Amino acid sequence: xxxxxxxxxxxxxxxxxxxxxxxxxxxxxxxxxxxxxxxxxxxxxxxxxxxxxxxxxxxxxxxxxxxxxxxxxxxxxxxxxxxxxxxxxxxxxxxxxxxxxxxxxxxxxxxxxxxxxxxxxxxxxxxxxxxxxxxxxxxxxxxxxxxxxxxxxxxxxxxxxxxxxxxxxxxxxxxxxxxxxxxxxxxxxxxxxxxxxxxxxxxxxxxxxxxxxxxxxxxxxxxxxxxxxxxxxxxxxxxxxxxxxxxxxxxxxxxxxxxxxxxxxxxxxxxxxxxxxxxxxxxxxxxxxxxxxxxxxxxxxxxxxxxxxxxxxxxxxxxxxxxxxxxxxxxxxxxxxxxxxxxxxxxxxxxxxxxxxxxxxxxxxxxxxxxxxxxxxxxxxxxxxxxxxxxxxxxxxxxxxxxxxxxxxxxxxxxxxxxxxxxxxxxxxxxxxxxxxxxxxxxxxxxxxxxxxxxxxxxxxxxxxxxxxxxxxxxxxxxxxxxxxxxxxxxxxxxxxxxxxxxxxxxxxxxxxxxxxxxxxxxxxxxxxxxxxxxxxxxxxxxxxxxxxxxxxxxxxxxxxxxxxxxxxxxxxxxxxxxxxxxx
Amino acid sequence: xxxxxxxxxxxxxxxxxxxxxxxxxxxxxxxxxxxxxxxxxxxxxxxxxxxxxxxxxxxxxxxxxxxxxxxxxxxxxxxxxxxxxxxxxxxxxxxxxxxxxxxxxxxxxxxxxxxxxxxxxxxxxxxxxxxxxxxxxxxxxxxxxxxxxxxxxxxxxxxxxxxxxxxxxxxxxxxxxxxxxxxxxxxxxxxxxxxxxxxxxxxxxxxxxxxxxxxxxxxxxxxxxxxxxxxxxxxxxxxxxxxxxxxxxxxxxxxxxxxxxxxxxxxxxxxxxxxxxxxxxxxxxxxxxxxxxxxxxxxxxxxxxxxxxxxxxxxxxxxxxxxxxxxxxxxxxxxxxxxxxxxxxxxxxxx
Numbered sequence: 001x002x003x004x005x006x007x008x009x010x011x012x013x014x015x016x017x018x019x020x021x022x023x024x025x026x027x028x029x030x031x032x033x034x035x036x037x038x039x040x041x042x043x044x045x046x047x048x049x050x051x052x053x054x055x056x057x058x059x060x061x062x063x064x065x066x067x068x069x070x071x072x073x074x075x076x077x078x079x080x081x082x083x084x085x086x087x088x089x090x091x092x093x094x095x096x097x098x099x100x101x102x103x104x105x106x107x108x109x110x111x112x113x114x115x116x117x118x119x120x121x122x123x124x125x126x127x128x129x130x131x132x133x134x135x136x137x138x139x140x141x142x143x144x145x146x147x148x149x150x151x152x153x154x155x156x157x158x159x160x161x162x163x164x165x166x167x168x169x170x171x172x173x174x175x176x177x178x179x180x181x182x183x184x185x186x187x188x189x190x191x192x193x194x195x196x197x198x199x200x201x202x203x204x205x206x207x208x209x210x211x212x213x214x215x216x217x218x219x220x221x222x223x224x225x226x227x228x229x230x231x232x233x234x235x236x237x238x239x240x241x242x243x244x245x246x247x248x249x250x251x252x253x254x255x256x257x258x259x260x261x262x263x264x265x266x267x268x269x270x271x272x273x274x275x276x277x278x279x280x281x282x283x284x285x286x287x288x289x290x291x292x293x294x295x296x297x298x299x300x301x302x303x304x305x306x307x308x309x310x311x312x313x314x315x316x317x318x319x320x321x322x323x324x325x326x327x328x329x330x331x332x333x334x335x336x337x338x339x340x341x342x343x344x345x346x347x348x349x350x351x352x353x354x355x356x357x358x359x360x361x362x363x364x365x366x367x368x369x370x371x372x373x374x375x376x377x378x379x380x381x382x383x384x385x386x387x388x389x390x391x392x393x394x395x396x397x398x399x400x401x402x403x404x405x406x407x408x409x410x411x412x413x414x415x416x417x418x419x420x421x422x423x424x425x426x427x428x429x430x431x432x433x434x435x436x437x438x439x440x441x442x443x444x445x446x447x448x449x450x451x452x453x454x455x456x457x458x459x460x461x462x463x464x465x466x467x468x469x470x471x472x473x474x475x476x477x478x479x480x481x482x483x484x485x486x487x488x489x490x491x492x493x494x495x496x497x498x499x500x501x502x503x504x505x506x507x508x509x510x511x512x513x514x515x516x517x518x519x520x521x522x523x524x525x526x527x528x529x530x531x532x533x534x535x536x537x538x539x540x541x542x543x544x545x546x547x548x549x550x551x552x553x554x555x556x557x558x559x560x561x562x563x564x565x566x567x568x569x570x571x572x573x574x575x576x577x578x579x580x581x582x583x584x
Numbered sequence: 585x586x587x588x589x590x591x592x593x594x595x596x597x598x599x600x601x602x603x604x605x606x607x608x609x610x611x612x613x614x615x616x617x618x619x620x621x622x623x624x625x626x627x628x629x630x631x632x633x634x635x636x637x638x639x640x641x642x643x644x645x646x647x648x649x650x651x652x653x654x655x656x657x658x659x660x661x662x663x664x665x666x667x668x669x670x671x672x673x674x675x676x677x678x679x680x681x682x683x684x685x686x687x688x689x690x691x692x693x694x695x696x697x698x699x700x701x702x703x704x705x706x707x708x709x710x711x712x713x714x715x716x717x718x719x720x721x722x723x724x725x726x727x728x729x730x731x732x733x734x735x736x737x738x739x740x741x742x743x744x745x746x747x748x749x750x751x752x753x754x755x756x757x758x759x760x761x762x763x764x765x766x767x768x769x770x771x772x773x774x775x776x777x778x779x780x781x782x783x784x785x786x787x788x789x790x791x792x793x794x795x796x797x798x799x800x801x802x803x804x805x806x807x808x809x810x811x812x813x814x815x816x817x818x819x820x821x822x823x824x825x826x827x828x829x830x831x832x833x834x835x836x837x838x839x840x841x842x843x844x845x846x847x848x849x850x851x852x853x854x855x856x857x858x859x860x861x862x863x864x865x866x867x868x869x870x871x872x873x874x875x876x877x878x879x880x881x882x883x884x885x886x887x888x889x890x891x892x893x894x895x896x897x898x899x900x901x902x903x904x905x906x907x908x909x910x911x912x913x914x915x916x917x918x919x920x921x922x923x924x925x926x927x928x929x930x931x932x933x934x935x
């Protein structure tokens with residue numbers, strides 16, 4: 001009896017967790033358990049139901065969604081949805097949820113120290129005023145734990161960098177001393193080097209505090225190093241679940257294998273990235289049988305008739321698939337020869353000693369780059385390094401303070417621009433399209449700027465980016481992130497440009513979709529002879545798409561050369577840091 | 585030395601140190617730079633307010649000329665006047681001089697506190713003003729306090745219960761309050777609370793403070809209805825947005841009490857509400873005229889109304905400029921209140 005109770009108190013369980021929205025079930029019959037001191041990773045593409053699982057387990061589902069099932073946290077059971085009183089008792093010291101975006105998760109008008117202190121006060125109750133000093137000391141202690149100096153207590157969130165804000169948020173979350181910490185994409189909004197630090201910090205704090213942790217991520221590589229168990233979700237369902245090492249190194253479910261394979265490697269360039277075709281079906285629009293069947297290469301007639309349930313499989317895992325019995329051998333696509341020689345021709349684009357400052361602060365300290373005809377050139381650096389400013393200067397969206405930007409030997413000025421030859425694809429496909437405009441109209445609008453003799457048509461452009469012609473009548477809200485980014489690319493291709501600037505164009509997308517877009521960009525480059533200026537913080541992505549790279553740090557180019565050479569033998573510490581941050 | 589060294593893998597420009605310590609701990613420096621930035625901002629905004637007032641003063645001065653009819657006619661009314669008297673009047677009012685000179689003289693008199701005389705009853709404008717300003721200020725103050733004290737909690741309540749019955753009730757009521765003209769509300773209140781249920785007086789401003797407050801209760805409620813309805817809607821919109829924000833979710837996730845969460849959200853949500861206070865005040869100035877007329881209160885609104893009727897320009901000019909000054913000052917105060925309310929603003933000043 002006592003032993004059973006102890007085991008009960010030392011674990012966190014979710015049983016038959018189901019979240020229902022207006023359109024149907026979003027999360028279906030999910031069960032997992034984590035012992036205190038262990039970490040469970042939940043992975044899947046966006047739309048798989050990961051975040052709502054987190055919200056359901058912490059009793060924070062938005063209005064309109066309904067949860068059923070049971071959550072048991074260290075001996076306290078809650079039958080979902082659970083009364084507000086039950087959750088009030090459990091949230092904080094029982095379960096705490098750390099959110100993705102450190103820029104919005106703290107109140108902007110309150111000092112960080114106060115916000116950490118609130119968590120402490122909520123936990124120990126508001127006691128006599130004598131404890132104020134103690135609270136202040138504890139706040140500093142919590143800040144120290146996340147490697148932040150005591151002075152941060154007096155700072156407002158807006159005064160801190162993204163990485164520091166996420167640390168401050170972690171301190172605020174841990175001040176509650178939770179038994180279960182759910183971290184929902186805690187590093188997605190951060191720079192590569194910060195990502196690694198924050199992740200390591202979370203892992204070490206989890207061990208020190210002996211908490212159970214759920215780490216939600218779309219990034220398999222991130223989950224690999226720090227979790228004990230992993231749960232792969234697809235369309236609201238667990239499709240593969242088990243020890244991390246086994247699941248990720250020898251995936252059995254085709255979806256897990258597909259996610260793995262579409263993650264681009266940094267050590268070589270692949271002929272073609274492996275993709276999972278299609279998109280995650282929305283709740284209420286799921287096909288009969290297995291939800292993954294439409295995207296699966298192993299699907300058979302049986303998959304369309306019935307939905308597979310989780311069944312025990314090799315290495316202590318459970319898999320929901322009729323056809324895959326053993327580990328799927330990950331295809332190793334051929335690497336391509338990256339030898340490449342820049343021609344002697346005059347550069348298509350030449351930026352020469354470009355200087356740009358904002359309100360007295362230098363963003364670019366005399367940056368020079370070249371892009372030749374048909375080349376794909378990468379610019380890599382962390383946020384704040386000046387890479388986007390450079391792109392905006394080249395695209396004519398900012399005017400440089402000094403320096404020259406030459407296109408085909410002619411200086412570009414605000415008055416003399418070649419807007420049609422240079423086009424930009426931005427990072428966020430959600431805000432790049434007017435939500436009230438049908439896709440057809442949005443592309444037609446871009447076509448009107450074309451001065452080409454043989455203008456393309458909307459149908460041509462949709463076909464070029466691999467979208468069905470029927471999409472002309474759709475609104476952006478009906479499209480997935482990847483589809484929207486395709487539309488954004490179609491728009492940028494409308495005026496028949498020679499140079500496409502991709503500013504972090506794939507970083508907001510899921511890996512499988514990211515691979516689709518990267519393949520699309522390679523194809524377009526080949527078919528149309530496009531030159532690319534590819535701006536990214538992700539070296540693995542840049543390896544797949546760029547022949548040459550410039551590494552930019554604090555507004556200066558610190559290293560440049562062939563992508564292969566720079567990544568194989570970086571000469572600068574900064575480049576090395578970026579590389580290790582990716583290959584964690 | 586350009587960017588053309590790529591193929592041999594050479595460095596383009598090695599100007600940065602090879603290894604820079606992690607910039608994560610680089611903090612913005614506070615201190616004097618903030619203080620001077622704030623001082624600059626205040627100086628800038630005050631200058632703006634002065635310029636704005638100068639422009640308004642020109643417009644107000646030109647009122648006399650822009651209004652239909654002859655100035656002398658306006659002064660003399662319908663009485664028949666000889667050319668001799670007209671000439672005398674022109675000289676007396678300085679109408680023979682160039683417009684710019686007239687303006688400067690007028691402004692000079694204004695700045696030195698000589699606001700002229702009422703054409704209507706020949707008392708000085710400053711005397712008329714001081715007799716009536718008290719009632720209007722008290723009326724506006726009571727109405728504003730009432731509106732804030734009732735509306736902000738109602739707006740918050742509607743936001744907490746967004747989509748619920750209470751929210752719909754509050755929202756519908758506020759739409760009615762917003763669209764009902766002040767004189768109509770005033771007449772209804774008069775009928776109900778001074779005729780049907782004679783609790784409150786129907787006119788006059790009373791003697792002594794307590795009696796004045798008693799007399800001003802119904803007018804203040806009338807004035808507060810429109811303003812309050814507006815504040816309810818503002819607060820509801822702002823609070824609905826704040827309560828859906830990430831920091832509220834994160835606060836709940838950490839087990840914070842609902843009271844603490846409400847205060848945190850309110851502290852964030854109040855910023856846009858305060859920003860529109862300038863607008864609220866100009867709305868109130870307009871409504872004062874209607875309310876004072878409805879309740880026959882001897883305040884500035886009624887004075888303004890009768891002066892416009894009689895084309896009593898000295899009074900109209902003074903009152904217009906007075907209300908404009910008040911509104912400009914409130915706008916200035918709202919602008920500067922940002923410095924207190926929004927820390928983001930404070931440290932962004934340094935950039």
